[in-house]
Each structure stands twice: as C-alpha cells, then as structure tokens.
Amino acid sequence: MKITLKCFAFLAKHLPVYAKKNAAEVELQEGTSVNNVIDMFQIDREDAYLVILNGVFVCGEDRDTTLLNEGDTLALWPEVAGG
Amino acid sequence: MIDKTAYRQAMDLSDEQLLHYNAQIMLPEIDVSGQQKLLAAHILIIGVGGLGTVAALYLAAAGTGQLTLADPDQVELTNLQRQISYNYAMQGEAKVNACQKTLNALNPEVSLATIESSLHGELLERTISQADIILDCTDNLKSRFEINKTCFKYAKPLVCGAAIRWEGQLSVFVPADKDSPCYQCFHNPDSRLNQSCSANGVLGPVVGVIGSMQAIEAIKLITGAGELLIGQTLLFDALSLQWQTMQVSPRTGCEICGQRV
Ligand SMILES: [Zn+2]
Numbered sequence: 001m002k003i004t005l006k007c008f009a010f011l012a013k014h015l016p017v018y019a020k021k022n023a024a025e026v027e028l029q030e031g032t033s034v035n036n037v038i039d040m041f042q043i044d045r046e047d048a049y050l051v052i053l054n055g056v057f058v059c060g061e062d063r064d065t066t067l068l069n070e071g072d073t074l075a076l077w078p079e080v081a082g083g
Numbered sequence: 084m085i086d087k088t089a090y091r092q093a094m095d096l097s098d099e100q101l102l103h104y105n106a107q108i109m110l111p112e113i114d115v116s117g118q119q120k121l122l123a124a125h126i127l128i129i130g131v132g133g134l135g136t137v138a139a140l141y142l143a144a145a146g147t148g149q150l151t152l153a154d155p156d157q158v159e160l161t162n163l164q165r166q167i168s169y170n171y172a173m174q175g176e177a178k179v180n181a182c183q184k185t186l187n188a189l190n191p192e193v194s195l196a197t198i199e200s201s202l203h204g205e206l207l208e209r210t211i212s213q214a215d216i217i218l219d220c221t222d223n224l225k226s227r228f229e230i231n232k233t234c235f236k237y238a239k240p241l242v243c244g245a246a247i248r249w250e251g252q253l254s255v256f257v258p259a260d261k262d263s264p265c266y267q268c269f270h271n272p273d274s275r276l277n278q279s280c281s282a283n284g285v286l287g288p289v290v291g292v293i294g295s296m297q298a299i300e301a302i303k304l305i306t307g308a309g310e311l312l313i314g315q316t317l318l319f320d321a322l323s324l325q326w327q328t329m330q331v332s333p334r335t336g337c338e339i340c341g342q343r344v
Binding site: 022 | 133
C-alpha cells in the first residue's frame, strides 16, 4: 500500500530524496504501525513528538497499535516549546 | 471612518477612543460593543520574551483595559533580535519594567501591572484567578504544564504559543468548552525536552507570527468574534512556509481536563 509521509522542520532530512515540499509517497506492507514507520525512516521516536494521522493527533500509547491504511497521510513534527 | 454620531448615545467611548480604535471598530465582528469588551478586559501575559512582547504590543495597541506582565528576567543584548518591546538602551532593566514603558508610550490608556518573578504555586494561582484570559508565552515545559493545570482549575481560557528555530505552534484551551482538550492531552510531562530560544536558536519573525496570532485569539475570546482555535493546534514550519492543523480531542483519563463534568 502507499501512504504519504510528511516530515517537518529538522525531521525533513529523514524523508526519501525524491520528497517534495516535505512530503513523499512511500510504499508500506500491510500491518505497518505508526511507530514502524518512524523507525523505518530512522527517526528518533522522541523527535517525532507530534504524530498526525490524516490530520488527527495520535498519542504515544497508540503509536504501536495504530496501523496505516492505503492513502493515509502521516505527518511528523518535532516538539516546540520555546518562546 | 465610522459615523460617530450614530454610535454616541449607545456607548461610553470618548471621541478620542472612537478615533484611536476606529480601524477595528469598523469591523462588524468587533464594533463598539467589542471595543467596550476589550477596554474592560484583563489579560495576563506570562513571559515577555519573543512571544509575549509581540502579543503585548498588539493587545495594548488594541486598547485592552488591563495587562499584567510577568517575567523574572532582565533585558539582554541577545533578546533584541526578536523581543521587540525592548531597545538597545533598555539592556539590564527588568523586562517587565521595560515592557511597561514601551506599552505605556504606545497606549497610556492601558492599565499595566507587572510581576518581576516566575509565576509558580500560590502566586501563579492568585494571578491567574484575577485575569480574564491567560497568554502562555513562556519558554519551558515545566511552566507550561503548571499554567495549563491552573487555568483549568480556575476555568480561565488559555492561549498557548510556542516557537523555536523555524517552527511555531498555537493552541487555545477553553476549560468551559467540553470539546476543548488541554495542553497535557498531547504533551508529555516527562519529555526530555526543555527548549530555550537562546540555546536552540529562533528566527525573530517566527516568534512574531505566533505572538501575533496569540493576540488575535485573545481579541476573539474577548469580543466573541469568529471561531476560536478549539480542539485544534496550528503548526507552522517557516522553512517551507507551511501550516498544518492538528485535531486534538480531550484525552480520556487526562488528569487535568478529564475531570470536567
Ligand atoms: Zn487534558
């Protein structure tokens, strides 16, 4: 199946080289979880602080059990707390 | 220009106030009644750094009745790249005093109170309980969690801004609204992260964008204009100039906002 992976800020460097505008279509096997994707692209799980699946926040406890589906958009953002 | 005579009987704004705030009174969503609400409002700004100085300037300019500024720090040279209520000659002054001077010069009508201290515990509770709306403009997670908790305890709307490097984040939490999550619904209190702009770097206009948007949401909260950013967080990546909306629901079992009845 294919999903769109988006990585923002300093996470963008983990995207495949063909990525455009912080987004890349990637091929996944059925049953791939959110955390599997994060690991697959060698992103530190703590750096992928905000995980957004189809526009909705996925909390830490659900990242192993939430599986990707064809056509999903998964976006990853680092934490922002400064001011 | 608004037609002064048409409004005069229905309100208590002076001619000078009508002129001063004309540009926003012309907006039908604000109008004279919205301006009166602004003039009666008390906003607490916690942290007058990159976010707080910008939000404070816009809220003072808009004619907020009372602003309380809290910050323990002094103005340093490195602040001047982004903290635009301060100028070169203010180095070494308490930030709250320097900010008060700037805001007073901008709009002497605003009543300004200052607290030269970090707000924690009892002082935080008392200060929050006295304000109508709270702006979290701090630079650390520990303060953010405590402010969130206290705002929910006293049922005060909280406008949370954050910025670092090229990234920004904006959320509004309204305890009285059942659809509103809280900061802790999607932030981990055990996070290793403790970010300061001085240690990580930040582009001045990025904090300016987020601080300005905090002022927008505060004005909307006070006047009732438009739709608030409830149940959503806005994320901004300045490097690609992209915005993303993230939907967040109140988390089941959240120890801060899960207790609402
Ligand atoms: Zn919560």
